[in-house]
Amino acid sequence: MHAGHAPTQASSPAHAAIEAVLAERLVRPLFQPIVDLSTRTVVGVEALARGPAGTDLEFPDRLFAAAREAGRLGDLDMLCSERALECAVAAPVSPPLVFVNAEPAALDQPLSPRLVELIMGGLPFREILEFTERALPALPGSLLRIAGQAQQWGNSLALDDVGVDPMSLAFLPVLEPEVIKLDMSLIRDPSAEQTRAVCAVVRAEAQRTGAMVVGEGIETEDDLVTAQALGARWGQGWLFGRPGSIEQVSHRFDPVAASALPAPRPGFHQAGGTPFEVATGGGPVTAGTADAIAAALARLRDAAAADESAVVIASCPGPGIADTGAITSALQELAGRVRSVILLDRPIPGELATAVIGPGYGYAVCVRSGHPLELVTSRDLPTVAAVARALLNRHGG
Template sequence: MIRLKEEHLRELFNRTIKNEDIQTVFQPIISLKDGELLGYEALSRGPSNTPLQNPEKLFSYAMEYDQLWELEFLCRAKALESAHMLHSQGKLFLNVNPNIMSDPKFRQGFTREYLSRYKFEANKIVFEITEKEAVSKLFHFKKTVDHYKEQLYQIAIDDVGSGYSGLNIITDIHPHFMKLDMKLIRQIDSDAIKQSLVKSLCEFADLSQISIIAEGIETKEELCKLIDLGVEYGQGYFIQKPKSVLLPIRDDLVEIIVVENKCKRYISLNRKTDTSVGNISTPLPTLGVTTLVDEVKSTMDQDSTLPGCCIVDQNRLVGVITRNQLHYKISGTYGYSLYNKRKIHEIMDTNFLQVDRNTPIHMVAKLAMMRDSNRLYDFITITKDGQYYGIVTVKELLEKSMEIEINVAKHMNPLTELPGNVLIEQQLQLCIDSTDRYGILYLDLDNFKPYNDVYGFENGDQVLMHLAHLLEEIVSPHDFIGHIGGDDFIIVASSEKCVPYSEQIIEQFDATITRFYTQDDVEVGWIGSKNRHGKDELFPLMTISIAVIFKSHFQSTYELAKEGSKVKKQCKQMAGSNYLISKE
């Protein structure tokens, strides 16, 4: 009976390959910044209502029957054909077994002629390599990947976070994308360890110029947390299930993404002074790949201030040549005569630092300082939408970085390192000018002065720093926290978050404030000190009052602050920790 079943499965599999009975379904990958489509992952299914419909079983039988190559080739061909027929937009992600990429037959499937049949350019194809597959002969595999990169194909490492080999592969082949395993994404909104890991991977990806894609997003909460952590792209059932047709991204989903990205925590200074590297870039003369070395030398001789030249092919940046690199090549007894009639692409540097114009200046500075010592002072190239935009020198980069740091430091509270009154004023004005629904929380500690009098200013500072850290843990990085001064703080957030924030702050403050008192004072529940008139009085332990103001009719920050002061005063008259919402 078992043998008959095995023979039936083998016959079914062979018939599937022979009849090309493979269906391609597509799952969109979208930006978690604005909901824009990045592309689709092509997924293959076997014949409907058979054991081979499940892709895991389909590929498992292919390996068992030694027909993995035949199945993968068929799946890729069907994916390209279906994507062409459906007029798919963006990139096409194709799953590839890394151990067959160097096979000559694989290369034949991705020639210009083959792709032109389906109207695809190489830069629209992303080879998705799973880290679960053992990569034999890593050195040769890296050379193969480099070959495809040179042909403008892109590389994604799949299932990052599901095993132990992925980071090794990432550092060896430097892919364009890292796809986080769905097990890492599941319930990430309630798992601090997963959040910490993903945040670290995002920082690593930023420094390495790799884009992160989160797979398997199934809930709104997971999506919002991934946006909060800075993940760039996402896919999963909450976004859209795999379909055999291409459907538009839901409007309500785009709205969620846009709303979550609306407010940025420290946007005040950055919106007044844009810190993107594109703002300090300057255009540099570009040369074509066929320009002769002698012409390049003449260009640089005519302008001694030029640090070098950028080499473009149809406005796509393909290389650079610095002044020092050119002089090194043509110097010596025979250097000039050897190279002067050669084309510049023969000696240009293709291993240069290239960043998008929207990359923050501080991030570009980090990338520049991570280069080899012999490249440390080479200029950095800037692109916009993949096209050449300009350059920035290391000197300009470091000067601007220092200027930004000084400006930020001037406006931060020295104790808590939160934005001070200048940035708070700017943030409130942005809030008033915006058409979005914002809320403002004014926070004030009750009985803080008596505590300072009894326990001293150093302990009082510890309480303020504790509250600042508590706020940073509760409030999303996309929302704004400011320190007005003394024991007064402010939060600006989307209106639906204000009440949950207030409840969490009160709960955690009340649960932790007793650690700053002696055990005796905690047990009696009060401390003795002098009141404002110099008379002895008993004061309860510190509590917190929060005035909640929803932006509505205010015409100025003065009106807003005045309303906040009035509501906060009313709230402080209530016993214990409380929040009070302004009556609009």
């Protein structure tokens, strides 16, 4: 979660109000039910933050905008998570799952002592840490660190608003969340080409990983039917209940809902070796001549350049990699032709590693120093996603 900037002087009423909210813990969590679309039993609740009732900061847009202006966004985000878990723990009947949002601008701060205390004390439900797709390109390294921590503690991940930005589809196999939330815009326009394309990728990913697909913004019976047709098994929206107290939905809880999700995977989001070592699981190692490396990078460039939603994650050649003109030219051309490039802060000793990942596909090129150089390429999506994680775990912020 994102380090809050140093508090600024309370030079306006909004600043003073935020300081009061934080000091007096005045965040009020409301809970919206998430239901099984077939049975309408409540499988979980999403916690939604509200400020003090009847004030200018009651609703989240103003609350978070004021915190951002005051340099206290990270502190507010942490308080919202604390209050959500506190209220859910205190509920007379425990929900099976509690979805808690993570603000993208608050991903690189450590967890608060109170939040650690709540989680380590043993939650009577499974927490689902929910990222919006805005978090993916902003702080991918921090996102994987927080994701890994959630898995270590037996909790799970959800990717929200899928379908708004095509980049979220590229990151799906990298994050590999247990829950994928279809943005309500897809429900509203189910026959659009974009909707069909997004849902095809999501459906394939869910079949590959066992992820649960949730339809958002379901307001009518027709919306429910549409969400199911798009591949959703769970859903949320005003048809099932507006945000309110957790007691309003507890009588419909499905006690075994958590078992429908894949089990936590401690260590999954951390690197299981260097990118080259990871890549060897998806392709043979061959001699890395300059021409062979340049040709492999050219194929990667062509794959990335043909798709605006593709993301390239790369490290520069590390010590021991021959910096020939062909390789340098191929890298420069790659950088110049791709829309989204994440470049590692520092080279990986003795390796060159590059991966392109897009909706439903990937391609990785990894080189290791030696005599001769060793080259491995892979088009196996799980392998490419693992290479991407190995790279992003070395990326600052």
